[in-house]
Amino acid sequence: MPQSFHPPQRMLLGPGPSDVSPRVLEAMARPTIGHLDPQFVAMMDELKSMLQYALRTKNALTLPVSAPGSAGMETAFVNLVEPGDTVIVCQNGVFGGRMKENVERCGATPAMVEDEWGQPVDPQKLEDALKAHPEARTVAFVQAETSTGAESDTRTLVEIAHRHDCLAIVDAVTALGGTPIETDAWGIDAIYSGSQKCLSCTPGLSPVSFSEAAIARIRARTHKVQSWFLDLNLVMGYWGQGAKRAYHHTAPINALYGLHESLVMLQEEGLENAWARHRSNHIALRDGLEAMGLSFIVATDYRLPQLNAVRVPAGVDEAAVRAALLTDYSIEIGAGLGPLAGQIWRIGLMGYASNPRNVYVLLGALESILAAQGYKLTRGDALAAAQAAHAAQTDAPKAAVND
Amino acid sequence: MPQSFHPPQRMLLGPGPSDVSPRVLEAMARPTIGHLDPQFVAMMDELKSMLQYALRTKNALTLPVSAPGSAGMETAFVNLVEPGDTVIVCQNGVFGGRMKENVERCGATPAMVEDEWGQPVDPQKLEDALKAHPEARTVAFVQAETSTGAESDTRTLVEIAHRHDCLAIVDAVTALGGTPIETDAWGIDAIYSGSQKCLSCTPGLSPVSFSEAAIARIRARTHKVQSWFLDLNLVMGYWGQGAKRAYHHTAPINALYGLHESLVMLQEEGLENAWARHRSNHIALRDGLEAMGLSFIVATDYRLPQLNAVRVPAGVDEAAVRAALLTDYSIEIGAGLGPLAGQIWRIGLMGYASNPRNVYVLLGALESILAAQGYKLTRGDALAAAQAAHAAQTDAPKAAVND
Numbered sequence: 130m131p132q133s134f135h136p137p138q139r140m141l142l143g144p145g146p147s148d149v150s151p152r153v154l155e156a157m158a159r160p161t162i163g164h165l166d167p168q169f170v171a172m173m174d175e176l177k178s179m180l181q182y183a184l185r186t187k188n189a190l191t192l193p194v195s196a197p198g199s200a201g202m203e204t205a206f207v208n209l210v211e212p213g214d215t216v217i218v219c220q221n222g223v224f225g226g227r228m229k230e231n232v233e234r235c236g237a238t239p240a241m242v243e244d245e246w247g248q249p250v251d252p253q254k255l256e257d258a259l260k261a262h263p264e265a266r267t268v269a270f271v272q273a274e275t276s277t278g279a280e281s282d283t284r285t286l287v288e289i290a291h292r293h294d295c296l297a298i299v300d301a302v303t304a305l306g307g308t309p310i311e312t313d314a315w316g317i318d319a320i321y322s323g324s325q326k327c328l329s330c331t332p333g334l335s336p337v338s339f340s341e342a343a344i345a346r347i348r349a350r351t352h353k354v355q356s357w358f359l360d361l362n363l364v365m366g367y368w369g370q371g372a373k374r375a376y377h378h379t380a381p382i383n384a385l386y387g388l389h390e391s392l393v394m395l396q397e398e399g400l401e402n403a404w405a406r407h408r409s410n411h412i413a414l415r416d417g418l419e420a421m422g423l424s425f426i427v428a429t430d431y432r433l434p435q436l437n438a439v440r441v442p443a444g445v446d447e448a449a450v451r452a453a454l455l456t457d458y459s460i461e462i463g464a465g466l467g468p469l470a471g472q473i474w475r476i477g478l479m480g481y482a483s484n485p486r487n488v489y490v491l492l493g494a495l496e497s498i499l500a501a502q503g504y505k506l507t508r509g510d511a512l513a514a515a516q517a518a519h520a521a522q523t524d525a526p527k528a529a530v531n532d
Numbered sequence: 533m534p535q536s537f538h539p540p541q542r543m544l545l546g547p548g549p550s551d552v553s554p555r556v557l558e559a560m561a562r563p564t565i566g567h568l569d570p571q572f573v574a575m576m577d578e579l580k581s582m583l584q585y586a587l588r589t590k591n592a593l594t595l596p597v598s599a600p601g602s603a604g605m606e607t608a609f610v611n612l613v614e615p616g617d618t619v620i621v622c623q624n625g626v627f628g629g630r631m632k633e634n635v636e637r638c639g640a641t642p643a644m645v646e647d648e649w650g651q652p653v654d655p656q657k658l659e660d661a662l663k664a665h666p667e668a669r670t671v672a673f674v675q676a677e678t679s680t681g682a683e684s685d686t687r688t689l690v691e692i693a694h695r696h697d698c699l700a701i702v703d704a705v706t707a708l709g710g711t712p713i714e715t716d717a718w719g720i721d722a723i724y725s726g727s728q729k730c731l732s733c734t735p736g737l738s739p740v741s742f743s744e745a746a747i748a749r750i751r752a753r754t755h756k757v758q759s760w761f762l763d764l765n766l767v768m769g770y771w772g773q774g775a776k777r778a779y780h781h782t783a784p785i786n787a788l789y790g791l792h793e794s795l796v797m798l799q800e801e802g803l804e805n806a807w808a809r810h811r812s813n814h815i816a817l818r819d820g821l822e823a824m825g826l827s828f829i830v831a832t833d834y835r836l837p838q839l840n841a842v843r844v845p846a847g848v849d850e851a852a853v854r855a856a857l858l859t860d861y862s863i864e865i866g867a868g869l870g871p872l873a874g875q876i877w878r879i880g881l882m883g884y885a886s887n888p889r890n891v892y893v894l895l896g897a898l899e900s901i902l903a904a905q906g907y908k909l910t911r912g913d914a915l916a917a918a919q920a921a922h923a924a925q926t927d928a929p930k931a932a933v934n935d
Contacts, residue, residue, distance in 0.1 A: 130799055131578045133555070134566045148783060149564045152536070157786060158561035161552045161734050162539045163864045175534045195736065199781035200761045212590050221548035230760050307763035325782055331564050333598065333736065333784030355758050357633050358603045376869075379728055381736030382549060383560060384787060389537050396533050461566045466779075 139455075140482070142491055143463035144275045144436060145303065146325040146332045147479035149387075152531055154332050156390035157383045163201030164380040172389055173380075174369065179392035180336050183305060183328070183400060184320060186312035190361065191338040192368040193324070195386055196380050198302040201321030201335025203231055204359045205298045206269075208339075208347050209319055215265040217258050217295070220251040221281070222274035223466050224300055234268075235355065240265060246274075246468055247438065249425045250288055259293040268295045273304035276325075276466045276474065278438035279427045280308060284315045291316060296343055301328060305336065306395060307407045307435035307479060318343040324384075327407065327435055329480030329529070330391035333384050389478075398530045407434040409525035410483045414476065417492040417515035421499070426473055435483065437476040438469070442504060447471055447477050450498050458494040480528040483526045488515050541554045542858075543677060543885070545894055546866035547678045549707065549728035550882035555934055556733050559793035560586060560786045567783040575792055576771065576783075582795035583739050586708060586731070587723060587935070590717035593764065594741040595771040596727070596785050596791055599876075601705040603739025604724030606634055607762045608701045609672075611742075611750050612722055615639030618668040620661050621654040625677035625685070626869050627703055635672075638758065643668060649677075649871055650841065652834040653684040655692055662696040671698045675856055676707035678729075679869045681841035681878065682830045683711060686716045694719060705729060708739065709798060710810045710838035710882060721746040722826075730810065730838055732883030732932070733794035736741045736787050794883075810837040812928035813886045817879065820895040820918035824902070824909050829876055838886065840879040845907060850874055851879070853901050861897040887931045891918050 136202075138383060141148045162169050180191050194201045203461035206228070210216055214237040218228045221244035232239040240262045250270050268290035272283045282418045283299055290297040296318040301310055306327030307396070312320055318340045325332035339347070347361055354360035360379065366375035395403060411434030415425070418439060426438045441447040447464070451474070454460040478487065492511040500506060519527060544551045566571050574782060583594050597604050609631070613619055618638035624647035634640040643665045645657045651671050662668060671693035675686045688701055693700040704713055709730030715723055721743045722838040728735035742750070742764070750757075752766055757763040763791060763843045769778035785817065803828045814837030818828070821842060844850040850867070854877070857863040866878035881890065895914040920931060 131582055131792075131796050133559065133796055134562075134575045134578070134789060135788070136562050136569075137571055139565050139569070141564065141566060143566060146564050146566060146782060149786075154786070156536065157919075158537050158557040159537075160541045160557070161544065161549050161728075162542050163546060163549060164735070166539075166542070166858075166864065168540060172537045172539075175537070179534055195887040196603060196761065197784060200599060200603075203759060203761045227760065234756055234758050234760055238895045259882070275609040323782065325564075331784065331786040332567070332782040353637055355637050356606060356639055357630065358599065358606045378600045379726065379735040381600060381734065381789075382789070383552075383557070384595050384736050384784065386537060386539070387786075389534075393534050393536055428791045455569075461569065468759060529920060 136460055137302045139489065140460045140487060142482060143461045143477050144475045145477060145479060147329065147477055147480035149331050150329045150391065150394060150531065153387045157331065157387040159386055161382050162463040164382060165374060165376065169382065170374060172206065172441040173366045176385060176389045176392065179314055179396060180241055183392060183395055184310060184312045184338050185314065186338050188312065188338045188340055190344055190365060193385065194335040194337055195378065196335060197332055198321065198323030198335045200359065201245045201337050202227065202300060203356065204337055204361065205321050206235055207354050207356045207359055208229040208361045209267060209296060209298065210237045210342060211350060214239055214267065215262050216267040217255065217257060217262060217265050217268060219270035221250055221277065221279060222246050224271045224274060225275035228269050234414055247277045247279055249279050249431045250286060252282065252285050255286055259289065265295055267298060269298040271300040272310065273308060273433050273436065275303040275436060275471065277427065278433045278436040279431045280433045287315050287317055293455060296346060303436055308433060309404055312338055324388050327480045328391045328395065329531050330388050331384065333381065334388050347393040351510050356421060370492050379451060394530045402526045406427050406479065406526040406529060407483050409522045410485060410488055411528055412438065412522065413485065413515040413518040414478060414488045417488065417511040420510040420514035421496060435477060435479045438473045438474060439476060445475060445499065445502055454494055460491060460494055481529050481532065485519055540862055543863045543893065545885060545890060546864045546880050547878045548880060550732065550880055551885035552734050553631060553732045553794065553797060553884045553934060555797060556790045556793045560734065560790040562789055564785050567785060568643065568777060568779065572785065573777060579788060579792045579795065582799060586798055587713060587741050588717065589741050590806050591715065591741045591743055591766060593747055596737040596788065597740055598781065599738060600735055601724065601738045602760065604740050605703060606759065607740055608639055608722040608724050608758045609634040609922060610757050611764045612670060612699060612701065612746060612761055613640045614753060614755050618643055618665050619670040619672060620658065620665060620668050623674035624651055624653055624656060624680065624682060625649050625674065626679035627674045627677060631672045650680045650682055650829045652682050655685065655688050656693050656713065658689060659875040659893045662692065668698055670701060671787045672701040674703040675713065676711060676836050676839065678706040678839060681836045681839040682834045682838045682871065686786060688720050690720055698806045699749060706839055709806055710717060711836060712807055715741055728793050731794045731798065734787065736784065737791050745863060761783040797933045799929030805929045807883055809929040809932060810881065810886050812922065812925045813881050813888060813891055814840065814931055815925065816888065816918040816921040817881060819921040820891065820914040823913040823917035824899060832924065838880060841876045842879060843876055848902065848905055848907055850877060856901045857897055863894060863897055884932050884935065887935050
């Protein structure tokens with residue numbers, strides 16, 4: 130007969146899920162209450178206003194979808210896209226490809242703007258695509274490509290989309306909490322994220338937010354939203370402000386406790402401090418890795434602090450390195466996907482996991498494993514470089530709240 | 533600044549979510565690990581085989597969808613229904629209506645078999661509808677209508693569907709774990725449930741299972757499944773047996789720990805014992821309520837043990853009774869929906885919450901509140917009747933594992 134499952138204690142330094150704060154885990158274990166309980170409804174209002182804080186928005190339609198980030202993506206597409214539409218999809222990694230799939234399944238036509246994996250989306254190519262497709266009503270792109278560690282310039286891309294009378298859908302799954310996002314100031318029309326990256330919560334929820342222009346489009350639809358579960362016309366009835374809630378589906382109560390707690394922690398730390406912390410630990414990691422002779426696939430200007438895509442050196446067995454990290458150190462890092470499979474490691478320093486302790490442990494473990502594989506390096510240089518980087522950033526926060 | 537949320541300790545005796553075992557809550561607070569971690573993959577295999585146990589099936593395609601029961605319903609429809617199909621939908625409550633919505637959003641035509649709320653689905657009406665719609669390929673109905681507490685005869689309805697060359701989709705959200713379901717023996721083609729009812733887990737996951745005939749239909753589809761997130765062709769790649777897993781979406785790791793633990797508890801208790809326990813506590817509750825002069829809207833033969841729809845007596849303010857239960861006793865029961873709004877209370881004794889303690893507390897609280905409203909009854913009769921009913925069922929299990 131199966132027994133209770135006791136997972137190992139990992140350090141999650143891959144592309145996500147990332148380490149979850151014990152405060153969040155403890156919150157999830159609190160007693161379940163009903164999804165229409167007045168106390169739960171009050172918690173929902175707090176959760177919504179904390180999501181608005183994290184996303185820098187006043188959008189009334191801001192809520193966590195009751196499913197992982199992929200469902201958040203689908204929420205954006207099935208609500209904003211109608212059959213026959215043309216949607217400009219910018220692809221520079223895995224998740225742009227998934228957007229294309231979403232567009233097609235909505236009965237719409239994707240017009241692709243392709244950039245190399247590891248590059249940001251090229252604004253000029255978007256401009257050209259919009260000129261070539263004056264019928265397009267929507268532009269979609271990923272701010273922080275989890276598959277490559279490259280960041281695109283959301284502000285510029287949204288501005289171009291608007292100039293061509295398009296709404297802009299932005300994937301912020303890996304971005305939110307780790308790198309600046311200004312939903313309102315940049316005019317983003319639809320944004321979705323995930324709970325399990327820089328928010329330090331468990332996977333399973335997808336914060337989303339929609340502008341007034343997006344809501345107007347949803348209300349003006351001529352076809353019903355193809356998903357009942359993700360139809361925002363219905364979801365809004367439950368997540369609307371105040372005490373009057375219409376039952377739609379049973380909310381994932383305890384998961385929402387966890388997200389609430391993670392957002393309380395984000396407010397305690399301060400959003401700008403969280404961004405600065407991700408940056409400072411990234412710089413320490415970068416200096417350590419470069420001291421080992423390793424390099425990044427993304428140019429400095431577009432490099433995400435929370436997701437480091439590192440080139441696997443010639444002669445090194447990348448899978449063996451990941452296996453040794455997991456087996457000998459209980460550290461998880463990620464492999465490359467698609468054209469980058471076998472070429473890179475993806476090292477995440479996301480949310481609660483972005484701290485000096487993890488930087489030093491990872492550098493020490495990676496150095497040992499590479500040395501055992503015969504990769505030539507001087508022991509200790511990486512750690513010294515990371516320490517120096519941390520020391521040089523005198524004003525930058527390094528550890529999260531309660532870390 | 534928002535503070536951590538500390539929910540009250542409720543007794544959840546409504547239509548769900550129901551009380552969650554402390555073992556499940558504790559499991560959910562264990563450390564998050566990666567969704568491709570070998571130890572997580574091993575847990576997934578166990579989880580799958582325990583779901584097969586709970587659903588009485590050998591179906592290889594048995595897994596928990598990463599979202600609530602409504603998404604489980606949508607998974608069944610978007611994968612099995614194609615545009616232009618006719619689907620016979622049996623409606624005798626809220627959830628048949630939701631099935632109709634799903635069918636329409638798949639671009640198919642629902643042919644409705646209507647029964648009064650509180651009645652089971654009439655097999656003769658299904659037979660007639662199938663004769664009137666020889667083009668139909670699918671039949672869908674709810675085994676345990678959460679909105680009314682009526683149970684339909686799944687075995688007979690599936691047999692009729694098959695005789696007319698249709699696949700049968702069965703909603704088992706409230707049924708699973710509380711009342712017999714024989715997925716294989718009854719030939720069910722697609723079944724979905726929820727984690728938060730008789731499985732004593734938190735809301736947010738939807739166990740589903742599909743027969744070989746259902747898989748054959750999915751593979752033979754001429755249109756892509758309209759939902760990327762719920763496309764079983766893709767989900768199967770992650771939930772397939774063994775170590776080879778293709779990344780689809782990030783699984784809700786900690787929620788799955790909880791479901792795993794709840795299924796371990798179900799195996800420890802034994803599925804038949806769980807059914808018998810739900811039955812024995814239902815009988816005690818029924819005798820207590822009847823001693824108070826209350827009555828059920830569902831006839832004895834079709835009455836679900838886990839969901840008791842009780843008529844609100846004339847002159848009683850039903851909302852005030854629910855409010856007093858919540859405020860004075862921290863007990864949640866449910867209101868009526870649709871045509872039954874204001875007419876009934878829905879009292880759940882589901883999963884971990886189905887025990888003599890809850891029966892006695894609820895009867896005592898309800899009796900006090902009704903007396904305060906001027907409803908005429910003899911104090912203590914209800915408790916005595918429930919005690920007598922429990923005492924008479926000498927062989928029936930009354931409490932769950934670790935209760």
